[in-house]
Amino acid sequence: MTSAIHVQQVTKRFGSVQALAGVDLEVREGEFFGLLGPNGAGKTTLISALAGLVRLDSGHIEVMGCDVIADYRNARRQLGVVPQELVFDPFFSVRETLRIQCGYFGIRQSRERDAWIDEILENLDLTSKADANMRALSGGMKRRVLVAQALVHRPPVIVLDEPTAGVDVELRQTLWQFIRRLNRDGHTVVLTTHYLEEAESLCGRIAMLKAGRVVALDTTANLLRSFSTHALRLKPMLGATLPTALLRRAENKEGVWTIAFDQFEEIEPVLAELRAAGCSLDDLEIGKPDLEDVFVRVMRGKVEAGAEVRA
Ligand SMILES: Nc1ncnc2c1ncn2[C@@H]1O[C@H](COP(=O)(O)OP(=O)(O)OP(=O)(O)O)[C@@H](O)[C@H]1O
Numbered sequence: 001m002t003s004a005i006h007v008q009q010v011t012k013r014f015g016s017v018q019a020l021a022g023v024d025l026e027v028r029e030g031e032f033f034g035l036l037g038p039n040g041a042g043k044t045t046l047i048s049a050l051a052g053l054v055r056l057d058s059g060h061i062e063v064m065g066c067d068v069i070a071d072y073r074n075a076r077r078q079l080g081v082v083p084q085e086l087v088f089d090p091f092f093s094v095r096e097t098l099r100i101q102c103g104y105f106g107i108r109q110s111r112e113r114d115a116w117i118d119e120i121l122e123n124l125d126l127t128s129k130a131d132a133n134m135r136a137l138s139g140g141m142k143r144r145v146l147v148a149q150a151l152v153h154r155p156p157v158i159v160l161d162e163p164t165a166g167v168d169v170e171l172r173q174t175l176w177q178f179i180r181r182l183n184r185d186g187h188t189v190v191l192t193t194h195y196l197e198e199a200e201s202l203c204g205r206i207a208m209l210k211a212g213r214v215v216a217l218d219t220t221a222n223l224l225r226s227f228s229t230h231a232l233r234l235k236p237m238l239g240a241t242l243p244t245a246l247l248r249r250a251e252n253k254e255g256v257w258t259i260a261f262d263q264f265e266e267i268e269p270v271l272a273e274l275r276a277a278g279c280s281l282d283d284l285e286i287g288k289p290d291l292e293d294v295f296v297r298v299m300r301g302k303v304e305a306g307a308e309v310r311a
């Protein structure tokens with residue numbers, strides 16, 4: 001089977017910043033794939049390289065078997081990119097914007113084209129705005145138009161670079177319903193997001209980038225399993241600090257400390273240590289580790305997760 005996206009030994013430097021430092025990645029046809037990483041990790045640079053917008057220093061990228069440099073036009077046709085930055089032409093209406101986008105891909109006016117544009121508008125809840133000028137749209141609505149623009153040429157591979165930043169809850173749900181449907185219909189989807197619960201529920205496989213390197217790559221289920229079976233979340237009272245012995249095994253996320261454990265018997269000694277140290281708690285919760293726990297841990301460099309990450 002052809003891979004939807006094949007990234008081999010890709011490097012890119014901007015001045016003193018090594019944005020991509022040897023990335024290898026394969027996304028298979030039909031996957032819903034997550035590309036995660038902190039600000040500046042290189043996600044957008046990689047996506048720009050996929051779309052032929054950034055010249056690589058070395059390495060190769062193919063989209064549906066087409067080299068993004070040697071066979072640029074065909075590679076670009078295979079790909080629909082929703083960019084992170086809001087870019088739009090203020091002089092056109094939503095519908096005109098989508099028709100112009102069709103033109104870039106050589107799609108002439110036809111009943112089929114207009115029906116597809118209507119369907120996209122409907123699914124992104126933009127029908128009532130179809131004839132509104134782009135300038136007159138709110139930020140979230142402009143983002144919906146970017147999603148629509150990426151889909152007009154029915155690309156087999158859809159790449160969304162933080163499509164839900166600044167988008168309200170209702171549209172997020174409609175957007176994901178629509179993208180899931182496209183994925184079920186056979187489209188490959190690659191998603192970057194800082195909303196890790198979105199990635200956890202949508203993506204079958206996830207790569208985590210850090211400083212231009214892949215530091216975790218596995219199925220979402222394996223990444224979650226690799227952490228441990230349970231998580232104890234503690235929020236100390238204002239002014240209280242965790243005893244040093246616990247600090248060593250705990251991860252801090254916005255004032256809440258997470259301690260990973262496998263057996264419930266491990267909780268008792270933790271509570272005893274807290275009592276001995278006089279550390280009072282504001283909140284305590286036992287749950288399953290979520291992708292955020294895995295992410296924090298991977299980014300701290302304590303683990304390189306996933307069978308597919310090279311040593
Ligand atoms: N055109 C450019 N010129 C100079 N430096 C750049 C350019 N584009 C990206 N960079 C740098 O490359 C690094 C990777 O940036 P990139 O935009 O790919 O990160 P990202 O993972 O998409 O982050 P975010 O989550 O904030 O969107 C950053 O240090 C950034 O400052």
Ligand SMILES: [Mg+2]
Pocket residue numbers: 043044045084161
């Ligand atoms: Mg980015």
